Amino acid sequence: xxxxxxxxxxxxxxxxxxxxxxxxxxxxxxxxxxxxxxxxxxxxxxxxxxxxxxxxxxxxxxxxxxxxxxxxxxxxxxxxxxxxxxxxxxxxxxxxxxxxxxxxxxxxxxxxxxxxxxxxxxxxxxxxxxxxxxxxxxxxxxxxxxxxxxxxxxxxx
Amino acid sequence: xxxxxxxxxxxxxxxxxxxxxxxxxxxxxxxxxxxxxxxxxxxxxxxxxxxxxxxxxxxxxxxxxxxxxxxxxxxxxxxxxxxxxxxxxxxxxxxxxxxxxxxxxxxxxxxxxxxxxxxxxxxxxxxxxxxxxxxxxxxxxxxxxxxxxxxxxxxxx
DNA sequence: TATTGTTATACTCTATAACTATA
DNA sequence: TATAGTTATAGAGTATAACAATA
Numbered sequence: 001x002x003x004x005x006x007x008x009x010x011x012x013x014x015x016x017x018x019x020x021x022x023x024x025x026x027x028x029x030x031x032x033x034x035x036x037x038x039x040x041x042x043x044x045x046x047x048x049x050x051x052x053x054x055x056x057x058x059x060x061x062x063x064x065x066x067x068x069x070x071x072x073x074x075x076x077x078x079x080x081x082x083x084x085x086x087x088x089x090x091x092x093x094x095x096x097x098x099x100x101x102x103x104x105x106x107x108x109x110x111x112x113x114x115x116x117x118x119x120x121x122x123x124x125x126x127x128x129x130x131x132x133x134x135x136x137x138x139x140x141x142x143x144x145x146x147x148x149x150x151x152x153x154x155x156x157x
Numbered sequence: 158x159x160x161x162x163x164x165x166x167x168x169x170x171x172x173x174x175x176x177x178x179x180x181x182x183x184x185x186x187x188x189x190x191x192x193x194x195x196x197x198x199x200x201x202x203x204x205x206x207x208x209x210x211x212x213x214x215x216x217x218x219x220x221x222x223x224x225x226x227x228x229x230x231x232x233x234x235x236x237x238x239x240x241x242x243x244x245x246x247x248x249x250x251x252x253x254x255x256x257x258x259x260x261x262x263x264x265x266x267x268x269x270x271x272x273x274x275x276x277x278x279x280x281x282x283x284x285x286x287x288x289x290x291x292x293x294x295x296x297x298x299x300x301x302x303x304x305x306x307x308x309x310x311x312x313x314x
Numbered sequence: 315t316a317t318t319g320t321t322a323t324a325c326t327c328t329a330t331a332a333c334t335a336t337a
Numbered sequence: 338t339a340t341a342g343t344t345a346t347a348g349a350g351t352a353t354a355a356c357a358a359t360a
Contacts, residue, residue: 008295010272011279012179013201014302017225019176022169025309044170061341068174073328075343097336097341115167122168125308128300133293137301138165140294143285145171151282152182218318227352232320254318254359 022122029117033110038077041067043111046087046103056102058092063101086110179279186274190267195234198224200268203244203260213259215249220258243267 023037030040045067049057057063060078064071078101081087086107092098103111126134180194187197202224206214214220217235221228235258238244243264249255260268283291 007272007276009205009299010201010275011283011295011298012176012183012275013198014298015172015179016176018298018302018305019169019173020225021305021309022172024306025311026169028311041170044167048166059341068177070328071341072330072343095337095341099342115164118167118169119164121309121311125301125305126168128308129297133297136290137294137297138168140286140290140297141168141171141175142166144282144294145175148175148178148282149181151285152178152278154182154185154278216318228318229320229353230351252318252360256319 022125025121026118029114029121033114035110035114036077038069038073039081040111040114041069042074042077042081043086043103043107044115046101047108047111047115050103056088056100058100059098060101081107179282182278183275186271186278190271192267192271193234195226195230196238197268197271198226199231199234199238200243200260200264201272203258204265204268204272207260213245213257215257216255217258238264 026037026040030037035043042063045063046057049063049066057066060074061071063069064074078087078089082089085104088102088104089099092100126137129137183194183197187194192200199220202220203214206220206223214223217231218228220226221231235244235246239246242261245259245261246256249257283294286294
């Protein structure tokens with residue numbers, strides 16, 4: 001008798017390749033605007049962090065942590081973005097060790113343009129789901145993607 | 158006036174870190190069974206490919222393609238798994254160039270054990286969603302993860 | 315001549331450690 | 338002494354190219 005797959009597939013085994021495909025789809029879009037993946041992640045990170053309030057992001061380390069990157073890897077990225085006038089990076093007068101980071105007007109504009117194209121591609125993929133399922137799916141992803149380590153940490157089990 | 162986030166976040170920006178967190182959660186489980194990530198991906202790949210029929214997988218290249226890996230990177234992994242008696246790797250009599258791959262009994266047993274632990278962790282994360290949303294979410298992921306390139310390919314847009 | 319599997323090599327990305335300047 | 342930022346170095350992971358065996 002042939003064996004049937006009884007259980008579900010691993011969530012990781014489905015999500016990781018899906019994420020990789022999404023990144024592959026982003027690459028040509030970013031390249032068209034001379035942005036590396038990390039450069040866009042920085043722009044988007046600042047966009048998200050600025051979305052709720054107007055205060056600049058305190059410290060590069062905080063940004064690195066927020067976007068899941070490494071503070072040392074970030075530096076050449078920030079150098080490039082600053083030189084191109086896409087971000088502001090100025091010393092905090094209150095603590096001259098830290099750099100305050102924020103998007104410039106053109107930085108925000110570039111981000112929005114790129115994001116529109118990216119999300120247009122993503123929308124095509126999401127089109128596989130019935131319209132009302134799409135929003136439900138996005139909501140679920142938002143819930144699961146919010147600090148997943150909190151529920152995945154195995155050190156306590 | 159404060160700016161509010163109008164649109165949604167990028168799907169990639171949520172799924173990629175989520176996938177990374179899922180992999181991080183797998184690592185200690187795999188390590189406890191002396192498996193690398195790619196070793197488990199191979200075991201799982203063979204499990205999935207064997208799930209529907211009993212025929213061994215034809216060629217390592219086909220497996221590499223199925224699991225999204227590189228055929229050259231796979232070889233030391235297959236060497237190890239074969240040496241530990243977890244997979245069978247025999248030349249096809251019909252075409253002595255290709256290797257037929259299949260799980261041994263102990264290979265399948267190890268896979269199932271590891272997968273149970275992995276999915277138990279994943280279930281804890283999925284527990285954030287109401288019970289009936291969980292299945293819906295998994296169904297959506299399955300739909301989206303199936304050859305996503307088909308809808309994400311930007312070369313035609 | 316083309317294809318499978320293999321090996322060797324080069325490259326990219328990532329992580330670690332050491333240094334400076336401010337506190 | 339501790340922290341933010343920076344730089345340099347080492348390591349892991351990945352991709353590319355060349356080779357032997359078989360078709």
